[in-house]
Amino acid sequence: MNGWMGKILRVDLGSGKVSVERLDPKLAHDYIGARGLGTKIMWDEVDPNVDPLSPANKLIFAPGPFSGTFAPSAGRYDVVTKGPLTGTIAASNSGGSFGAELKFAGWDVVILEGKAAAPSYLWIADDKVELRSAAHLWGKDVPTTTEMLYAETAEDAKVACIGPAGEKLVLFAAIMNEMQRAAGRTGVGAVMGSKNLKAIAVRGTKGVRVADKDGFAAACAETSRKIKEHPVGGTGLRLYGTDVLVNILNSVGGLPTGNFRTGQFATADKVGGESLAARELQRPRGCFACIISCGRGTKVLSPKYAGAGEGPEYESAWGFGPDCNIDDLDAVTKANYICNELGLDTITMGSTIACAIEMFDRGIIGTAETEGLELLPGNAEAMVEAVRLTGMGEGFGKKLGLGSWRLASMYGHPELSMTAKKQEMPAYEPRAIQGIGLNYATNNRGGCHVRGYTISPEVLGVPMKVDKDATEGKPALVALFQNLTAAIDSSGACLFTTFGLGAEDYAAMLAPLTGEAWTAEEFLKCGERIWNLERLWNNRAGFTAADDALPPRMTQEPMPSGPSKGAVSRVPEMMPEYYAVRGWSPAGEPTTEKLRELELA
Amino acid sequence: MKVQYFALLRNATHKREETWTRPAADVRGLLTDLCTTYGEPFAKWVMENGELAKFVVVLVDGHDVRSLAGLDTPLADTSEIAVFPPLAGG
DSSP, X not given: OOSSOOXXXXXXTTTOOEEEEEOOHHHHHHHOXXXXXXXXXXXXHSOTTSOTTSXXXXXXXXXXXXXXXXXXXXXXXXXXXXXXXXXXXXEEEEOSSHHHHHHHTTOSEEEEESOOSSOEEEEEETTEEEEEEOTTTTTOOHHXXXXXXXXXXXXTOEEEEOOHHHHTTOTTBOEEETTTEEEOGGGHHHHHHHTTEEEEEEEOOOOOOOSSHHHHHHHHHHHHHHHHXXXXXXXXXXXXXXXXXXXXXXXXXXXXXXTTTBSOOTTGGGGSHHHHHHTTEEEEEOOTTOSSOOEEEEEEOSGGGOEEEEOOOHHHHHHHTGGGTOOOHHHHHHHHHHHHHHTBXXXXXXXXXXXXXXXXXXXXXXXXXXXXXXXXXXXXXXXXXXXXXXXXXOTTHHXXXXXXXXXXXXXXXXXXXXXXXXXXXXXXXXXTOHHHHHHHHHOTTSSOSGGGOTHIIIIIOOSSOOOTTOXXXXXXXXXXXXXXXXXXXXXXXXXXXXXXXXXXXXXXXXXXXXXXXXXXXXXXXXXXXXXXXXXXXXXXXXXOGGGSOOOHHHHHSOOOSSTTTTOXXXXXXXHHHHHHHHTBOTTSOBOHHHXXXXXXX | OEEEEOTHHHHHHSSSEEEOOSOOSBHHHHHHHHHHHHOHHHHHHXXXXXXXXXXXXXXXXXXXXGGTTGGGOBXXXXXXXXXXXXXXXX
């Protein structure tokens, strides 16, 4: 095969049995790879009602056809499983080099089944696959684990691993690769921990075959040019990273502050990308084949929060910063480092602490419940300690590790959890920005910004400006972004290539790579198919239209201050049109006609 | 009126914000004056052939001028204007 390697690796962790299967070319074409292909395998093989932390759940690692080629900024992979935080299908996307290395080792998909008898790691060296003891790694943080594995496998191996958080089954534990890149959301790291799997180390010596080398080189040159010429991808991201968004969201009154109580934070600039560039930034960083380099290599010099690593990204800085009423960038950066070291989703972590802070502030919980932590708005020290306790599974961290919905419910106040389908909404206020709220409510993994990123047109004006306060046209816009993102996520490309590229550009690279016919329409249709398959999975797992909702604060408490004062989220009034646009019944279920059209029935 | 600058624009203006005392009846008037003051490093992101540059974001009191009257959006002495070059994240 061209583009794809043509092989699936299946490992039964209980018996240690390793088997090799052929990748069906039709499946590859219909689901592309990564998120799509992983979801299709989950649909075919796993009961959606399975307990996510039981051996019956499966854990799938899959790069896309672009991964490992010189398609610009396109070396990513997905981890697909049933998410313990939400109970939905979960596909968590990550950059770095791990995905490319899986391709070089000859694999399109790695399926982990069952549970190892004792802590183990998987070592993949091309066709040689070994399950080895991880007794000496269990309990170690991500950087230590990674370096120990480089030493005992290969110096240039790539490692994806969990930290103590995944071992302790924190419901939002992440899987980290190259130490600083995260398959972050929905608790994929807990699934890995539940299988007694500490890490996968991989090294490959093969290469990705290209059907039409000259055609592919020309297509990649063209897409590289478009990305570089776009002012956003070409300049802005490299200089300031994603954290540059703090100020613009704050200025429009859409920066969720104090657990989404309001949308503006007076000292937001102190935790924005400009401040980060002036203070902690050492150098930009990029992933495999990346021409953008949005990553931040950073360092905190002040003794109180000293450390080095990567980040924070915008949503991470938001979660530990304005969402907790904190404006100390050193503390925010330190919290980000701890998440990377212990393997935690920064967004859910920050938002869960913000929820705990609101409960503490309101007297719903006190130091008796928090075991001494003074979780008051603006208390940076307590916030950083809360992160560490969560990652280590100690003290109040044990409860924080359940995520904000279960935490708030425990104390009788689920309405204080800023989640959709139990996953925390990231750093954009649904009352100030109507489309992103609809995306949060309908996203197949709950509160997720990135898979329907209408912030781009609604706030940034890219590719064109739409009125953020309008509801007209938003259902179709949200569905379009969700479909396109599903296809891009499945191809191995980074979402930041969308600053410059459209569906026709991905098709123009896929065609000479794979030797198959690809059009923009077909690419988008794959995305729509993948979205609908995720929806089918969730419906079978018991999700209904009632779950396509935001917290009551968003729809019932008008924004108290700022440029969006008085606004509420109008998700409920947009929902019927969203279902109609998607070709679903009024109950939010894909119709037979729609499923036939997508070849899902 | 208060004018705030962000990201790359701060390199051109060498400040985060300022109190603008020269008269400006509307956004066009203000931006034209700012482009003259700060020159090409500022202007190239903000105005193109007398119109707003492609991805610049100009807010008046937190509202995007493209949802108001564009460059004709009127300004008052108490207006707060924020200017952003092309931005991304996610």
